[in-house]
Amino acid sequence: MWTRKASFTFTGGIALVLIGMMISNLQMMILGLTFVAFIVVNSWISGHGEVEVQRTLSADNLYKGDDLYVELLVTNRSNRNTQLLEVYDNIPHEMKLRSGLNQMRLNLKPGESARIRYVLRCPLRGHYSIGPVSLRSRNTFNLGVDEMYVDHHSDIVIFPQIKEVEEAFLRSRTPKMYTGATTLRTPGQGSEFYSLREYVPGDPFKNINWKAFARTGELMVNEKCRDAVTDLYLLLDSRDISRIGTVLKNPLEMGTVSAASLAAFFLKRRDSVALAIFDEKLSYLPPDTGDKQYFKILSALAGVSPKGAMPLQAVTNSLSGRFSRGSPVFIISSCEGDGTVPAAVRDLVGRGHEVTVLSPSSIDFERLVSRIPRMSYEVLKLERQNRLTTLAGSGAQVIDWMPDMDLSQALMQVRGY
């Protein structure tokens, strides 16, 4: 495609030829003809040869706030020079360049490669895709430009940050709670040997007992004792109202961080952790242990976005049948705009669950983005306090979580129960 410069040069050339002919001026005619000849000669070479692009990332999964190292290898696979080629790697706008640059002007000889290296800061959790790679080739005199892109994407998941949670902060009044794993003499997921049984298709190969196979000639697998663990339920409020605040600081962001941190803490103790996210619908991840569950929880939390307005009681009603008896339940919600919260909490406590409500203070988040008159703020704050007091009166442990407060600091509020 012609650039503006080429269009002007060509038009100017033709105009000069015509004006030169009109006023019988040879200089103008020749100047015009030279301009046209310049365009013609330069049009012989256009575009670029076959270019191969390969992107390497330092990691596919990262935690929020981490740095991602990206290397883009551009190779000229054709038998001619690429001419002036601008390579631009498209990055999600949520990510910030920390070092290097995601573009380069290059002119690759046949077979030559160039590496573009840059570092991205990932300040927001989520599922992202880097790419495609945009290519823009120009000829030396900027008369022709061709744009295309290489459909090469690299997907990455940014998990919520994991904050350190200290054991002491989560001490419960019920000795059974949070005691970690004890083995039961029943087969299931665990670490201790239980028995041998015949191989069934679908069993993982790592469980095959090769010595038994050598001895008997039949495939046998090891069965483990089931670990008796505490089932912990995390209910995360992802309703539209949880977006109040800034992009980086809002109830939902703090909620995902706390859910991820609590899940990490309990899974490390080999407890089972379940996650329910409610927004316009309910997403439920059944309780399980291990790294796989940890990854599932982080992936689910990475993709959370504020939407919908599902009431908490609808969540507890639909999940109550799945909750293990007496298991602790963490409700992470600002408790705003939902009149069913006290009833839902009362219901859970009545069923014998130890309920902890971790409530990011949405009023204080709102203050970060808009000016609230002092009187209005005081009234709203009082209303919130009343709401939380009601929940505490229902038998739940309530944590009022301020925006500038660390998770460990917030959890200290339930210390001593």
Added chain:
Amino acid sequence: MADDVGLQKDVTVGGDYRPRTLHLKLLRKQWQILALQIIATVALVGMYLEVVSTYVVGSIDHTMLFDTIEVLIGQQLPIGDFLTGEGSSGLGRFSVPLVLGLTLGGSMALLAFQTPKTQQRIKLGFIITLIVMLIGRLVVSWGFGMLTSFDLRLPDQAELSTLEWPLLMILSLMILFMYLLPVIMGTRGIWGLSRRSIAWSIGFTLLFLGIHAILAFPLINGQLGSYGDALTTVETQFTEPTIGLFGLMLVTNEQFALIMIAVLIMVFQESSYGVIRYLEYAYRLPESCKRDPEYVRQMDNVLNTHLKHTFGFLGLTGIATMVALGFHSVLLDIVEGSTGSQWAGQVSESIELSLTYGLVISALMFLSIMALLRFFVPWERVWGLVNTIRGENQAAPVAATKDVVDL
């Protein structure tokens, strides 16, 4: 951008090892950049000399204007003949002024790289010198006269006559400046990295050519009387071509000079703008990229290609224009030689086809065919073949590690 060149620090890793980086201070001394700037300067001088030798010398040059002014005022202008070129003949009249113009342009470029404070001081010094030169003698003699006569009065005739010399000097310098404007601004643009100055230089040249073309138009030229007769005009009636390629005569000397003007304008424009474009790109790169050997290597590739293409494509442009201008005679020869019919005879003897319209139309036809060749000749493959023959198609080893800095 020019202001920042002096402010940047040299970058060294340590000891005597000084890696190549894309910092402007280092990049400006790189041979490709210097080569492009020298090419642009040579093209500028060449273009200027071609224009003045074709249209100005002996017709409307500055020495003739100085002579006219001297006759009008009845005395010599204060600026020396050695500086103006008066008394010399032909292009010799422009040799010293040209050197002066280049020096002035270079000084202005140098000034652009000084700190704002230094620039301010130099400009202030220049203005004060100019004011002192202009009215210094008048103020001193007038003030002294009033003191000695102890009288408050207006300056008398003798005192006012002290203004003559500085006014005539400034007038002479301004005339010279006007004549040398393309050279001064062009030099300032090339070495001072100023797009505006380059545009001024090219614009002024084209403006001059345009005004000259209008004044040389027979209808207007006739109205100018004796002034019109003094204007140099290039005849559109062509004589036998004397310059060509491979024994094939294509253009006349006059046409060749005009082609040279057009090609040199483009060489000057593309080289000077190219330098600014590449330095701007390097300037905008973040610090880590400036030190990245990969970026340095690619900058080398881009600059080398620009140098090659400046010679290759602009040379081809000149040749294509020459062939285009000579194409009408080829067409006429073909028609005359191939058919032998009555129509062919009429066509070959047609005066119209060998005059301006025939020439231009056949030239445009030739250029159209050249443009269409793009779709029939696989130029990319041809260049690839040329590269293969030259042994350039061996894959360059990819550096697994970087020499200096990693992210």
